[in-house]
Amino acid sequence: MPTSENTVIDLFQGWPAPSLLPTSLLQAASQTLLSNPSLSTPSLLYGPDPGPPSLLETLSVFLSKFYSTPWTSPSRLTITGGASQSLACILQVYTDPSFTKNVYMVAPTYFLACRIFEDNGFAGRLRAVPEDQEGIDIERLEELLARDDLENGWRDQRPTKQPLPCQKHFQNIIYCVPTFSNPSGKTMSLRRREQLVRLARKHNALVVTDDVYDLLHWNPTRLGEAAVPRLVDVDHTLDGGVVSPFGNVVSNGSFSKILGPGLRTGWTESTELFALGLSKCGSTRSGGSASQFTASTIAESLRSSAFQQYLDCVLVPAYRHRAAIALEAVQRYLLPHGAILISLDGNSNPKLPKNTSLAVDGGYYIYIHLPEQLDATRFAEVAERQENVIVGSGENFEVVGDEASVRIKHGVRLCFAWEDEDRIVEGIRRLGKVLEQAMANIKT
Numbered sequence: 001m002p003t004s005e006n007t008v009i010d011l012f013q014g015w016p017a018p019s020l021l022p023t024s025l026l027q028a029a030s031q032t033l034l035s036n037p038s039l040s041t042p043s044l045l046y047g048p049d050p051g052p053p054s055l056l057e058t059l060s061v062f063l064s065k066f067y068s069t070p071w072t073s074p075s076r077l078t079i080t081g082g083a084s085q086s087l088a089c090i091l092q093v094y095t096d097p098s099f100t101k102n103v104y105m106v107a108p109t110y111f112l113a114c115r116i117f118e119d120n121g122f123a124g125r126l127r128a129v130p131e132d133q134e135g136i137d138i139e140r141l142e143e144l145l146a147r148d149d150l151e152n153g154w155r156d157q158r159p160t161k162q163p164l165p166c167q168k169h170f171q172n173i174i175y176c177v178p179t180f181s182n183p184s185g186k187t188m189s190l191r192r193r194e195q196l197v198r199l200a201r202k203h204n205a206l207v208v209t210d211d212v213y214d215l216l217h218w219n220p221t222r223l224g225e226a227a228v229p230r231l232v233d234v235d236h237t238l239d240g241g242v243v244s245p246f247g248n249v250v251s252n253g254s255f256s257k258i259l260g261p262g263l264r265t266g267w268t269e270s271t272e273l274f275a276l277g278l279s280k281c282g283s284t285r286s287g288g289s290a291s292q293f294t295a296s297t298i299a300e301s302l303r304s305s306a307f308q309q310y311l312d313c314v315l316v317p318a319y320r321h322r323a324a325i326a327l328e329a330v331q332r333y334l335l336p337h338g339a340i341l342i343s344l345d346g347n348s349n350p351k352l353p354k355n356t357s358l359a360v361d362g363g364y365y366i367y368i369h370l371p372e373q374l375d376a377t378r379f380a381e382v383a384e385r386q387e388n389v390i391v392g393s394g395e396n397f398e399v400v401g402d403e404a405s406v407r408i409k410h411g412v413r414l415c416f417a418w419e420d421e422d423r424i425v426e427g428i429r430r431l432g433k434v435l436e437q438a439m440a441n442i443k444t
């Protein structure tokens, strides 16, 4: 059906495409599960704390191949209710607001994480750290950590939690989305990852990485492989390996962006001791790991290779194509009016080397900066009112409580996953109209 002028086009929604949802994969997997009592009975009862062994084992094989990490094993994994629920459990177990000082978040940030930190006692203690072309601005982070280390107030307070022997409290939390970031689409360089791990070790910090877009990677030279080693793997190998049995990084994975967020299932990878401590989170002990039935169903899809096939033959080709046409539309309709591509290296950005080819290698998002004179929040309001296009913009991605440190005034996030292809192009075309008009208004 052609897209009429008044069709609402939502380029904000960071959800998977409804037309690509893997209903037949899940139907076949649940059929296998439910028709065999030796599989169905445990899947419908309480499960073990770390998660159903069927998923821990199949996932461990899958991750170890994708990330080229022979050390990935079931005992380094826990099954979770998705990255958000998992973040809450990580904070419950591994922080104490009377000991843990601050949470350092890359800005622009995945805004819904802020509330999870606030719910766990960190309101007013979220610190924004800017991003450069290689990822988190490490010098700024170092400066902030050093400054905050001088304040010793927290250490005098009585602990409010009693960690078990297989748990500990970290002094700082660093949160980032290192690969195909939400919202900026950037991937942190390996060099920066190494610097970050060293810094975390120095400051007794836990780096929580939401690695939820990693599997959606389509750089043709590394198809079926990770773009860059995860921070948890850098921690495993760098300078002789982890400096404490808990390590300093936990990888937070999710099936939400791949199979569907309604499944509410994900995983963590960390050191074995960290995984054990996490699996002893009170709400997990009382009931077993989250999403036992769904997790067991996903295990069947991994066992039968249906998952791998869906990823390789459906999802990655479809998103690669959407990303390419979205990028083409951005080049055609937005860059000529002064917008700058932030997610990628490219000729459009005067600060980057010339002749770098433009490509989006994975994830869900393209992130642009509007020309300096324009405010992104205002631009988004006009786009919605006049052109029925919804985008994520500006202050949506600021770190709550520390907005003034890193203002996100010009950023606009475009998601190429949710809407179908013709609507993506049409939405960006309409945004081009709004941008052209806004620039003309400035000139007159």
Ligand SMILES: Cc1ncc(COP(=O)(O)O)c(C=O)c1O
Residues within 6 Å of the ligand: 014, 081, 082, 083, 084, 085, 110, 177, 182, 210, 212, 253, 254, 255, 256, 261, 265, 266
């Ligand atoms: C960076 C990031 N983390 C976490 C989530 C939510 O993941 P889940 O559905 O697994 O809770 C999202 C969803 O947009 C995300 O972009």
